[in-house]
Amino acid sequence: MPAGRTVEGTMLGKLDWSAIPFEQPIPLIAGGVVLVGILAVLIWVVVKGHLPYLWHEWITSVDHKRIGVMYILLASVMLLRGGSDAIMMRIQQAIAYQSQGYLPPEHYNQIFSAHGTIMIFFVAMPFVIGLMNLIVPLQLGVRDVAFPTLNSVGFWLTATGALLVNLSLVIGEFARTGWLAFPPLSELSYSPGVGVDYYAWSLQISGVGTLVAGVNLVTTVLKLRTKGMNYLRMPMFCWTTLASNLLIVAAFPILTATLAMLLLDRYLGFHFFTNEAGGNVMMFMNLIWAWGHPEVYILVLPAFGIFSEVVSTFSGKALFGYRSMVLATMAICVIAFMVWLHHFFTMGAGPDVNAIFGIASMIIAVPTGVKIYNWLFTMYGGRIRFTTPMLWAVGFMVTFIIGGLTGVLVAVPPADFMLHNSMFLVAHFHNVIIGGVLFGAFAGFEYWFPKAFGFRLDERWGKLAFWFTFTGFYVTFVPLYVAGMLGMTRRLQHYDVAEWRPWMIVAAIGMAVLSIGVICQIMQLVVSIRNREALRDRTGDPWDGRSLEWATSSPPPVFNFAFHPDVRGEDAYWDMKLSAQQQSLDHEEPEYHDIEMPRNSPTGFVCAFFATIMGFALIWHIWWMVILGGIGAFATFVVFAWRDHDEYVIPAAEVAAIDRVNLEERRNLVSMAGAI
Amino acid sequence: MAMTATIGRAHADPHHIGLVVEHPGPAPKRTVTAYGFWVFLLSDIVMFSCFFAAYAVLVSQTADGPKGSEIFEQRNVAIETVCLLLSSFTCGMASIAADVRNRFWFYLGMAVTCLLGVIFLVIEFREFADLVSRGYGPSRSAFLTAFFSLVGCHGLHVSAGVLWLLTMMAQVFAKGFRADVLRRMMCFALFWHALDIIWVGVFSVVYLLGSGV
Numbered sequence: 001m002p003a004g005r006t007v008e009g010t011m012l013g014k015l016d017w018s019a020i021p022f023e024q025p026i027p028l029i030a031g032g033v034v035l036v037g038i039l040a041v042l043i044w045v046v047v048k049g050h051l052p053y054l055w056h057e058w059i060t061s062v063d064h065k066r067i068g069v070m071y072i073l074l075a076s077v078m079l080l081r082g083g084s085d086a087i088m089m090r091i092q093q094a095i096a097y098q099s100q101g102y103l104p105p106e107h108y109n110q111i112f113s114a115h116g117t118i119m120i121f122f123v124a125m126p127f128v129i130g131l132m133n134l135i136v137p138l139q140l141g142v143r144d145v146a147f148p149t150l151n152s153v154g155f156w157l158t159a160t161g162a163l164l165v166n167l168s169l170v171i172g173e174f175a176r177t178g179w180l181a182f183p184p185l186s187e188l189s190y191s192p193g194v195g196v197d198y199y200a201w202s203l204q205i206s207g208v209g210t211l212v213a214g215v216n217l218v219t220t221v222l223k224l225r226t227k228g229m230n231y232l233r234m235p236m237f238c239w240t241t242l243a244s245n246l247l248i249v250a251a252f253p254i255l256t257a258t259l260a261m262l263l264l265d266r267y268l269g270f271h272f273f274t275n276e277a278g279g280n281v282m283m284f285m286n287l288i289w290a291w292g293h294p295e296v297y298i299l300v301l302p303a304f305g306i307f308s309e310v311v312s313t314f315s316g317k318a319l320f321g322y323r324s325m326v327l328a329t330m331a332i333c334v335i336a337f338m339v340w341l342h343h344f345f346t347m348g349a350g351p352d353v354n355a356i357f358g359i360a361s362m363i364i365a366v367p368t369g370v371k372i373y374n375w376l377f378t379m380y381g382g383r384i385r386f387t388t389p390m391l392w393a394v395g396f397m398v399t400f401i402i403g404g405l406t407g408v409l410v411a412v413p414p415a416d417f418m419l420h421n422s423m424f425l426v427a428h429f430h431n432v433i434i435g436g437v438l439f440g441a442f443a444g445f446e447y448w449f450p451k452a453f454g455f456r457l458d459e460r461w462g463k464l465a466f467w468f469t470f471t472g473f474y475v476t477f478v479p480l481y482v483a484g485m486l487g488m489t490r491r492l493q494h495y496d497v498a499e500w501r502p503w504m505i506v507a508a509i510g511m512a513v514l515s516i517g518v519i520c521q522i523m524q525l526v527v528s529i530r531n532r533e534a535l536r537d538r539t540g541d542p543w544d545g546r547s548l549e550w551a552t553s554s555p556p557p558v559f560n561f562a563f564h565p566d567v568r569g570e571d572a573y574w575d576m577k578l579s580a581q582q583q584s585l586d587h588e589e590p591e592y593h594d595i596e597m598p599r600n601s602p603t604g605f606v607c608a609f610f611a612t613i614m615g616f617a618l619i620w621h622i623w624w625m626v627i628l629g630g631i632g633a634f635a636t637f638v639v640f641a642w643r644d645h646d647e648y649v650i651p652a653a654e655v656a657a658i659d660r661v662n663l664e665e666r667r668n669l670v671s672m673a674g675a676i
Numbered sequence: 677m678a679m680t681a682t683i684g685r686a687h688a689d690p691h692h693i694g695l696v697v698e699h700p701g702p703a704p705k706r707t708v709t710a711y712g713f714w715v716f717l718l719s720d721i722v723m724f725s726c727f728f729a730a731y732a733v734l735v736s737q738t739a740d741g742p743k744g745s746e747i748f749e750q751r752n753v754a755i756e757t758v759c760l761l762l763s764s765f766t767c768g769m770a771s772i773a774a775d776v777r778n779r780f781w782f783y784l785g786m787a788v789t790c791l792l793g794v795i796f797l798v799i800e801f802r803e804f805a806d807l808v809s810r811g812y813g814p815s816r817s818a819f820l821t822a823f824f825s826l827v828g829c830h831g832l833h834v835s836a837g838v839l840w841l842l843t844m845m846a847q848v849f850a851k852g853f854r855a856d857v858l859r860r861m862m863c864f865a866l867f868w869h870a871l872d873i874i875w876v877g878v879f880s881v882v883y884l885l886g887s888g889v
Binding site for chain 2: 644
């Protein structure tokens with residue numbers, strides 16, 4: 001939007017026709033395609049009569065499994081958006097040698113800012129939160145999370161944030177400041193447009209959603225475990241979920257406060273981070289990274305948990321060094337808060353401070369190393385099955401070690417002075433985030449998909465997807481390490497150094513290979529859905545699993561377990577299978593009871609609707625609409641609080657009917673399987 | 677599930693540390709709700725700590741504007757503090773009344789809590805309005821920015837608390853002391869007491885330390 005052309009005092013605040021970028025074809029076409037896509041899906045849903053089903057079974061659902069699936073769906077869609085941004089950047093840098101390329105600077109700046117923001121907040125976060133939601137209550141042997149309706153609210157607020165970011169494509173602009181919007185660039189004087197406001201309000205709204213999810217999952221793990229599920233019997237994924245969500249609860253309020261300060265500067269002329277009147281820019285750096293560094297562990301710890309489950313299952317062994325793994329997880333959880341300053345070694349903290357934070361940053365690599373060795377020793381001597389999830393796990397170990405080592409390298413302050421803000425750094429954090437978080441998310445997706453939907457994913461396409469993504473990753477990011485060593489800084493819209501050019505071209509080719517990997521993954525989904533009857537898993541235990549999520553059917557009934565499982569050790573389900581085999585199953589029919597489950601509620605969706613209105617109105621200074629949105633959100637909660645029935649009963653007969661089918665399949669499985 | 681009734685032997689006590697206390701199973705709903713709300717309150721306190729930190733960083737950045745000692749009025753702050761501390765007491769009385777299902781004392785306790793909260797807010801609002809009218813608004817200096825934000829953030833919390841309080845009273849009026857209403861009342865009480873604790877911090881760090889300088 002052309003800056004300064006604002007129409008104050010009208011009904012629509014700063015919003016007018018100049019907000020729509022008619023002169024820029026790329027965002028307009030992209031926006032148009034998205035709009036047509038959304039409309040087509042909506043029309044299809046309405047015409048086919050799926051709307052009531054969607055509304056009752058998904059949109060208003062408070063079932064943790066459904067919410068988990070919706071989180072993952074949101075993350076997958078946003079992965080395509082963020083990936084498109086990445087492709088555009090790689091193409092730009094491949095051709096913008098001694099020329100302007102095809103993206104004008106102000107558009108290129110929006111793209112790299114949107115890419116980072118989307119990939120962290122709307123891909124990685126919802127993906128891991130989705131997997132945690134889907135699996136953790138099942139692994140703990142309980143029927144739901146601690147606060148089911150709030151869970152729905154959290155998801156829909158995250159979706160609101162994603163919606164606002166995408167809206168910026170066609171109405172107004174996105175931030176041009178990088179994904180963390182450092183002041184003074186992000187202050188009103190240097191970024192007068194609505195881009196930073198889109199950025200900040202999307203993150204504020206989705207941040208509330210994330211906090212809600214964090215509170216919910218911490219409470220679930222600490223207070224809702226089935227009988228006998230002592231802390232040191234929890235599956236590793238539950239431990240990493242606990243650590244990750246403790247970090248969310250402790251770190252996300254810092255982000256909220258920091259962005260609130262930035263917004264106060266921008267909206268009301270405060271002086272937190274301005275150059276004038278005593279504002280302090282370095283305070284922003286400290287605050288944002290006090291959230292930002294724990295954030296990387298919020299993302300990667302759940303991935304560590306997923307790999308622990310996958311490696312142990314497909315090696316046919318209990319996890320090696322379970323207790324050291326727990327200790328390493330909690331050590332990372334604590335040290336995560338003690339390293340934030342390594343993000344700005346070059347900004348004048350002095351040698352003593354830099355040395356302390358450099359050493360702390362190296363120390364945090366130790367528990368991570370412990371984990372790597374534990375996974376390797378779990379595999380050692382095991383009967384390894386190289387299924388798709390296991391491929392992602394092994395690919396992760398190789399990739400993450402390289403990323404970790406370059407991380408230890410930049411943790412040395414003198415080296416960091418050379419490499420700060422270079423393409424080397426870009427390569428490093430993609431190395432750990434793609435190799436750690438994304439590979440972990442994909443491993444979890446492949447591993448738990450049969451649990452969520454009752455059929456496996458096609459292995460052939462899955463393996464193709466892995467090999468293309470794995471190869472594509474190296475072809476894309478190794479050249480960026482080299483370019484960084486050659487002195488190339490990050491975020492360049494064009495450049496004149498001939499030595500960098502070949503590496504940028506190789507990286508663009510790598511991006512193409514990566515894209516083939518993504519296409520394979522989509523193909524895998526399509527092929528698997530088409531062949532779902534052949535891929536059907538009737539036992540609920542397709543991988544010969546070890547933890548309680550495999551002890552119920554696939555997909556699990558809404559109440560997860562007909563009886564709260566009674567846990568007597570680690571690898572609870574594995575023990576059950578072993579002893580069931582030894583004793584031959586007792587064929588007595590258990591006595592079923594009525595089960596109370598929380599009723600569905602549109603609270604989350606309605607609340608997010610008002611949050612969207614409020615967020616949009618705040619971005620465009622449409623104050624009456626802000627008030628309207630606020631009143632709407634409050635009224636939604638009052639209506640929710642006023643309802644008289646918050647639970648419904650599933651009669652014992654229905655529970656029995658559902659459970660019998662699964663029990664029968666399971667008996668067949670146990671009696672047939674001599675191998676387990 | 678039939679298979680759950682089996683003997684587990686593996687790993688119950690792999691390192692022979694001693695007796696393993698069996699986890700009794702999911703906690704009752706009241707415990708879960710209170711626990712979750714505590715976790716939320718801790719996160720809220722982390723958010724406040726950022727504003728405290730910002731205040732500590734910016735307190736000397738007055739940009740030739742007024743210092744704390746020139747604008748703080750200790751008499752007002754003393755009244756505010758008394759109001760808030762008393763309101764914590766009356767809120768506690770309302771909680772006890774709710775536990776013994778006594779409507780009269782519940783309404784009375786909540787009404788007095790509300791009144792004290794509103795008095796607090798009015799005094800704070802007048803303090804802010806007075807400062808702004810003298811040209812000492814938050815845009816004047818980084819110190820005033822941090823001051824208005826920290827104290828204002830607490831004030832916003834109290835305002836939200838008053839709104840919640842009124843909703844709570846209406847709900848008891850309409851629905852009686854249902855189990856879910858009592859759980860919400862418990863959360864409200866925790867919230868209100870937490871604001872008191874934060875005010876003790878604001879009072880000490882901003883007003884007491886600031887008045888001396």
